[in-house]
Amino acid sequence: MCDITHQGAVLVVTPSGPLTAEQNPGFAATVVGRLDPGLPQVVVNLHSAPIADSQGLESLLDLQEHAAGRGGEVKLAGAGQLLDEVLRITGVGDRFERFPNTKLAVGSFAR
DSSP states (O other): OEEEEEETTEEEEEESSOBSTTTSTTHHHHHHHHOOSSSOEEEEEOTTOOOBOHHHHHHHHHHHHHHHHTTOEEEEEOOOHHHHHHHHHHSGGGGSEEESSHHHHHHHTTO
């Protein structure tokens, strides 16, 4: 599934393995269920997710839509070369602020 931790007020979500329907079913619903009340600040650490299928990309978009609806934001961090290319080609990556690592993504919420 995924590992969910807090770094200050930021929820850091790390999928375990590919972000696909088979490997991470219900990803967005799981994360939404763990959001604190108020302004959601979420970083999805994609370091351990080498690829995402259409359902995985849709989960990221669903999560972003939910967070934005509450005035929050989802940022992506640590995507490998292949996943980064998928995000770029599909245009999904254009909907997110992206960072090379989780530390920079979490720190960006303080700006």
